[in-house]
Amino acid sequence: MLLGEGEAADAKRRLLERAGAAVVGEEGNARLAVIAIEDEAEALAAVERLRARGLLVNAVDRPELCDFTLPAVVDRAPVLVAIGTGGVSAGLAAALRQRLEALIPAGLGERARALFVARDSLRARFPDPAARRRALGAAMAPGGPLDPLGEGDAEAWLADPEPAEPASLRIMLASPDPDDLTLRQARALANADRLYYRPGVPPAILSRARADAERIATDRPPAAGVFLEMAPETAA
Known part of the structure; x- marks a missing residue:
């Protein structure tokens, strides 16, 4: 359901129709409502009226009245x-979308479909899930054949995928800020199956690892694996 007229309402209509929604007026049957009404009192009345009908409501430019928000979307189906942004700044979300549109290749969707088609052959080539994950992680690294932001030869890699060795790296952190990680360090964290760390490594750094990676606090570096510790002057 869409209520309102003008530029904001027209923009929301285009967004809803692009997503496949059947846009109806207030008398129509709907579960969600977008209210693009400029007058404050009229908009508030519409919110209360539609909520009373059991609809979830998005009130344009009024985040405090929203039950849901509409994100900016980069579509590479x-x-x-x-x-x-939770409705806080649609302009910021739009600016980020514009930047990402320029970064993400138009053919990324085709690459995703090729990976889907190749899933059985990848499982056969790498029956161990950890080995398969490492191989894909290495291929998708910057400059790799499956780099999501690059133009590598994905077809050739999928025809003959290369294995990747388990990450083995000792990282001495000079800063607790995850944005100070090097690309190599961030890649090692993202691909590690187990992450070893000394107590004192901040959670913000540990969160850069995969969500399902095992995290092991220890004072003894492992024989192999990714081991994190703070530089002495930083820990102090």
Whole structure:
């Protein structure tokens, strides 16, 4: 459901129709409502009226009245990147979308479909899930054949995928800020199956690892694996 007229309402209509929604007026049957009404009192009345009908409501430019928000979307179907700010700044979300549009190749969706088609052959080539994950992680690294932001030869790699050795790296952190990680360090964290770290490594750094990676606090570096510790002057 869409209520309102003018530029804001027209923009929301285009967004809803692009997503495949059947846009109806207030008398129509709907579960979600977008209210693009400029007058404050009229907009508030519409919110209360539609909520009383059991609808979830998005009130344009009024985040405090929203039950849901509409993110800015970069569409590389089947790959979708959504940027949301919880309704705080639609302009910021739009600016980020414009930057990402320039960075993400138009053919990324085709690469995703090729990976889907190749899933059985990849499982046969790498029956161990950890080995398969490492191989894909190495191929998708910057400059790799499956780099999501690059133009590598994905077809050739999928025809003969290369294995990747388990990450083995000792990282001495000079800063607790995850943005200070080097590309190599960030890649090692993202691909590690187990992450070893000395107590004192901040959670913000540990969060850069995969969500399902095992995290092991220890004072003894492992024989192999990714081991994190703070530089002495930083820990002090």
